[in-house]
Amino acid sequence: MRNRILATLGFLLIYRLGSFVVLPGINPTELSALEEQTSTGILSLLNMFSGGAFSNAAVFALGIMPYISASIVIQLMGMAIPYFQRLQREGESGRKKINQITRYLTVVITLAQAPSYIANLFVQLPKEAFVITGTLFWVSSVIMLVAGTMFIMWVGEKITDKGIGNGISLLIMVGIIARLPFSLIAEFFSRLEEQGGGLVVFLVEILILFFVFVVTILLVQGTRRIPVQYAKRIVGNKQYGGVRQYIPLKVNAAGVMPIIFAQAIMFIPMTLAGFASSESMTGFVSAFSDFTGFWYNFVFALMIILFTYFYTALTINPTQMAEDMKKNGGFIPGIKPGKKTIEFLDMIMSRITLPGSIFLAIIAILPAFAMLAGVNNQFAQFYGGTSLLILVGVVLDTLQQIESHLLMRRYDGLMKSGRIKGRTGGAAQQFAT
DSSP states (O other): OHHHHHHHHHHHHHHHHHTTOBOTTBOGGGOHHHHHHTTSHHHHHHHHHTTTTTTTTBTTTTTTHHHHHHHHHHHHHHHHOHHHHHHHHTTHHHHHHHHHHHHHHHHHHHHHHHHHHHHHHHHHSOGGGBSSOSHHHHHHHHHHHHHHHHHHHHHHHHHHHHSSSOHHHHHHHHHHHHHHHHHHHHHHHHHHSTTSOHHHHHHHHHHHHHHHHHHHHHHHHOOSSOOHHHHTTSEEEEEETTEEEEOOOOTTTTTTHHHHHHHHHHTHHHHHHTTSOGGGOOHHHHHTTOTTSHHHHHHHHHHHHHHHHHHHHHHOOHHHHHHHHHHTTOOOTTSOTTHHHHHHHHHHHHHHHHHHHHHHHHHHHHHHHHHHTTOOHHHHTTSSHHHHHHHHHHHHHHHHHHHHHHHHTTOOOSOTTOOOOOOTTOHHHHHHO
16 A cells, blocks of 8 residues: 555656646746636636646646547447447457557547647747747647647556556646645735735635535535435335345436536637637637636536436446346335336436536536636636536545555554545546546
8 A cells, every 4th residue: 555655646746747847949937928828717727637737838738638538539439339339348358449549539639639739829928938930849849748648648547557546537636736725825815905805705715615615525425315205115125134225326426527528528619719819719719718608607517417417327227227126136116127117217317317417517617606706716616616526526536445455455444433435436437447
């Protein structure tokens, strides 16, 4: 365990150092305009995911998001294309083939995003910032950005193999945590200004953040019992120690994956906007680049709800659940085994997924309301949204894996007060597959 933790910290240190290595040909002292651009709007969220590498014009500027986008595309193909469905059924050999295809697709996506990022650099930075220009700069920068993303992916895989937790998830979490101190300090000093409201307002914001944090933990963990109105019907006929066993349906069975799916798609307008100056961003691109705008948050929330149903359908199989119940001698009182049980479970899952998806969407758009209330743009990202959900989910998954390793070595676990309730099938495992 000690060796795994040290290996994880070493790889994370390499990742953080790489976020400060500026692309060759750019003067690091002329990046103030880029930092100002990434301090507000949706670019601030993208900069947070990259751990500040985006605003530093670093070789890791594109971060791990191209790999996540490629993973999402492959998972969607697994639902519609027979070839990928066949690979998923082939076990370990099929998984290796899927991982190889995902890597190739990551290169393609990075090659598409790198020119957009470089075009944005030419728009935002002054001419004095570029020591090298022309074709040489374009070609070398694209190669560097692609190599940086592939290196990050390699580091994430090494953390998964040699360290503790899921590497890709930890890299995203570290990037988010790296921006927290700067955001907190900026919000603190802004409240000390004459119109800031003083320390009382700052303490109120901290209390609200703590409340949102607790609610997010409960949402990510979900519930292992169905709502009360169904509790008397959805039980098995077996009793263990006098306690009836409930079917483990969860209000939030999809975890944080729907919000990651939706956020990856919401970054597409920024890729299109990178080829144009900020004055020419009108219509569709402008509307979906406004982090606090109505259409951005409406579409974002709607996509989260749809993806929650989609991913729940991937993770929860009523047919398999009904078959397992039948094999173990269980049944639902008043419901015939077989097709009727499958239909009933599917109906119940659809009903309890709706409030969970709506609640997840509300948590996701909370940062926009925090910004409208006067909270600093960067600090507002931690009032919910993708950043807080990923942060909570990855921490729970990592702690659960640490406890599993300790229990395998016949230790009592990580905490004396009880076992950690992590998320089964959460973002960490889903990124890995």
